[in-house]
Amino acid sequence: MIVHETQVRVRYGETDQMGYVYYGKYAEYFEVGRTELIRSLGLTYKALEESGILMPVADLQIKYRYPAKYDDILTIRTSVPEHPKSSFLTQYEISNEAGQLLVSGSVKLAFVDAARQRPVRAPQSVLDAVKPFWPES
Amino acid sequence: MIVHETQVRVRYGETDQMGYVYYGKYAEYFEVGRTELIRSLGLTYKALEESGILMPVADLQIKYRYPAKYDDILTIRTSVPEHPKSSFLTQYEISNEAGQLLVSGSVKLAFVDAARQRPVRAPQSVLDAVKPFWPES
Amino acid sequence: MIVHETQVRVRYGETDQMGYVYYGKYAEYFEVGRTELIRSLGLTYKALEESGILMPVADLQIKYRYPAKYDDILTIRTSVPEHPKSSFLTQYEISNEAGQLLVSGSVKLAFVDAARQRPVRAPQSVLDAVKPFWPES
Amino acid sequence: MIVHETQVRVRYGETDQMGYVYYGKYAEYFEVGRTELIRSLGLTYKALEESGILMPVADLQIKYRYPAKYDDILTIRTSVPEHPKSSFLTQYEISNEAGQLLVSGSVKLAFVDAARQRPVRAPQSVLDAVKPFWPES
Numbered sequence: 001m002i003v004h005e006t007q008v009r010v011r012y013g014e015t016d017q018m019g020y021v022y023y024g025k026y027a028e029y030f031e032v033g034r035t036e037l038i039r040s041l042g043l044t045y046k047a048l049e050e051s052g053i054l055m056p057v058a059d060l061q062i063k064y065r066y067p068a069k070y071d072d073i074l075t076i077r078t079s080v081p082e083h084p085k086s087s088f089l090t091q092y093e094i095s096n097e098a099g100q101l102l103v104s105g106s107v108k109l110a111f112v113d114a115a116r117q118r119p120v121r122a123p124q125s126v127l128d129a130v131k132p133f134w135p136e137s
Numbered sequence: 138m139i140v141h142e143t144q145v146r147v148r149y150g151e152t153d154q155m156g157y158v159y160y161g162k163y164a165e166y167f168e169v170g171r172t173e174l175i176r177s178l179g180l181t182y183k184a185l186e187e188s189g190i191l192m193p194v195a196d197l198q199i200k201y202r203y204p205a206k207y208d209d210i211l212t213i214r215t216s217v218p219e220h221p222k223s224s225f226l227t228q229y230e231i232s233n234e235a236g237q238l239l240v241s242g243s244v245k246l247a248f249v250d251a252a253r254q255r256p257v258r259a260p261q262s263v264l265d266a267v268k269p270f271w272p273e274s
Numbered sequence: 275m276i277v278h279e280t281q282v283r284v285r286y287g288e289t290d291q292m293g294y295v296y297y298g299k300y301a302e303y304f305e306v307g308r309t310e311l312i313r314s315l316g317l318t319y320k321a322l323e324e325s326g327i328l329m330p331v332a333d334l335q336i337k338y339r340y341p342a343k344y345d346d347i348l349t350i351r352t353s354v355p356e357h358p359k360s361s362f363l364t365q366y367e368i369s370n371e372a373g374q375l376l377v378s379g380s381v382k383l384a385f386v387d388a389a390r391q392r393p394v395r396a397p398q399s400v401l402d403a404v405k406p407f408w409p410e411s
Numbered sequence: 412m413i414v415h416e417t418q419v420r421v422r423y424g425e426t427d428q429m430g431y432v433y434y435g436k437y438a439e440y441f442e443v444g445r446t447e448l449i450r451s452l453g454l455t456y457k458a459l460e461e462s463g464i465l466m467p468v469a470d471l472q473i474k475y476r477y478p479a480k481y482d483d484i485l486t487i488r489t490s491v492p493e494h495p496k497s498s499f500l501t502q503y504e505i506s507n508e509a510g511q512l513l514v515s516g517s518v519k520l521a522f523v524d525a526a527r528q529r530p531v532r533a534p535q536s537v538l539d540a541v542k543p544f545w546p547e548s
Contacts, residue, residue, distance in 0.1 A: 011439055011442060011443060011446075012290055012291070012296070012442055012446070012456070013290060013296045013298055013299075013438070013439045013442055015290050015291040016286055016287060016289050016290065016291070017286070017289040017290070017291060017292075017293045017294075017344055018191055018193065018291075019291045020193065020291075022164075022286070022287045023164055023193075023194040023197060024161050024162065024163075024164025024165050024168075024287055025161065025287075026161075027159075027160055027161025027164065027424070028161050028422055028424045031161075031422060031423055031424055032422060035422075035423070035482070044482060045423070045482070046481055046482040054155055056155065056157065056160075056201065056204065057160040057201055058200070058201055059199070059200055059201065060160060060197070060198070060199040060201075061197070061198050061199075062196070062197040062198075063195070063196055064193065064194055064195055064196065064197075067193065070291055070457055071446070071455060071456070071457040148302055148305060148306060148309075149305055149309070149319070149427055149428070149433070150301070150302045150305055150427060150433045150435055150436075152427050152428040153423055153424060153426050153427065153428070154423070154426040154427070154428060154429075154430045154431075154481055155428075156428045157428075159423070159424045161424055162424075164287070165285055165287045168285060168286055168287055169285060172285075172286070172345070181345060182286070182345070183344055183345040207320055207428055208309070208318060208319070208320040292465055292467065294467065296438075297438055297467075297468040297471060298435050298436065298437075298438025298439050298442075299435065300435075301433075301434055301435025301438065302435050305435075328429055330429065330431065330434075330475065330478065331434040331475055332474070332475055333473070333474055333475065334434060334471070334472070334473040334475075335471070335472050335473075336470070336471040336472075337469070337470055338467065338468055338469055338470065338471075341467065
């Protein structure tokens with residue numbers, strides 16, 4: 001299992017008139033979480049795209065427990081629970097400064113060959129980067 | 138079961154550099170779908186809020202099959218599969234002009250008393266509006 | 275001068291905790307306005323891009339008079355005050371259902387050759403489409 | 412003159428299919444810039460709102476020179492060129508890691524008494540915070 005934490009501060013434009021972060025905005029926080037997790041592995045999603053691999057989202061699940069509010073510093077804990085093969089499963093827990101768990105969720109991403117627009121298996125660069133976490137895979 | 142259809146046209150600002158609608162944007166399309174379904178029942182979500190009832194989202198699930206693209210006219214088919222009691226379950230299917238199913242999902246909303254910030258059961262105005270669909274409830 | 279009107283309904287996710295539409299969101303409403311103005315000329319921005327012409331924004335100005343609110347139906351009045359040459363100037367007035375002018379502004383777009391990433395003059399398809407409005411140009 | 416710098420990293424969801432940051436998103440970057448400038452003065456915009464002062468935007472101007480791209484680290488240089496009286500003028504310069512100036516602009520904010528929904532002059536907390544920069548005001 002790979003785990004990484006990063007932080008974002010809630011922007012005013014991310015709130016809605018309920019006074020909370022709009023429910024669709026957490027998808028963007030999840031994106032920040034996995035972008036930084038991938039960077040922590042020595043890769044970047046940007047470089048993956050430049051190498052011809054897109055990673056569109058296949059599945060999103062979010063459970064909302066407590067609302068995040070304007071100016072909150074949120075900690076996004078991103079984890080990869082299983083060795084990536086034909087897809088890349090990521091899980092998320094978002095907490096506020098008091099350590100209260102606000103939101104949890106998961107995102108399953110595919111690997112797609114941009115030129116052929118076809119699903120492919122995890123590229124070698126990804127397999128190499130995650131090898132320390134699943135040495136026997 | 139209550140079913141309602143409405144349409145949106147994809148805005149440029151809703152796409153990302155993959156050339157598709159960004160995955161978090163579908164939460165907003167779902168919002169449009171249920172807003173119009175509620176309006177079709179003779180209510181408005183706006184009036185519900187003004188009467189002191191908030192409906193925060195408790196749970197979101199999205200399955201992405203094919204990407205929506207810039208300038209597509211999307212049909213959002215929203216349905217309410219069960220009589221609302223302490224929560225309001227809504228389901229969604231988004232298709233393009235060719236009738237291709239792009240995205241499906243569900244959103245579970247709570248009813249919250251704004252003044253007391255406490256969950257409550259569906260207010261009478263909602264129960265009255267859905268009565269024709271579940272006459273025996 | 276070319277003038278076109280279109281409408282949008284304010285989404286919940288477009289509001290912020292002040293209870294108004296977030297100030298950055300009007301850029302997206304302006305985009306809807308010019309997209310539909312271009313469509314009214316028998317062109318689409320989508321087809322322009324597919325033909326290799328991008329139209330990035332060079333300049334944006336917005337004056338906010340009164341706030342737009344959730345569920346408002348907004349009328350976006352888009353106009354093109356001068357014949358497009360090396361740039362495309364568009365102006366906007368957004369009003370609510372009571373006819374109250376909420377926001378006015380302008381957007382200047384460039385024409386860019388996508389392949390060479392260089393500014394170019396208005397393509398022939400655009401010149402042909404606007405000819406009825408400036409017959410002597 | 413008050414000057415403050417902060418940084419943001421461009422999110423995937425902030426790009427559009429042109430491969431650049433969507434032009435409306437810079438309003439949100441400007442918001443981050445002035446939020447952090449205000450924090451550097453020992454205030455927070457959040458506390459201002461809680462004290463009953465809203466700061467809606469009256470005027471926005473943006474000049475786009477070069478595009479920001481996904482994963483860029485942007486430096487937002489925010490400045491306050493004049494002593495705030497009935498409005499709060501803020502100016503912005505956004506540069507990338509190479510030091511290239513991408514976008515410049517300005518935002519004029521009003522001070523509004525939330526309870527009475529009326530424009531007011533800068534509150535004492537703001538006047539106190541900016542006093543070191545305009546000692547004779």
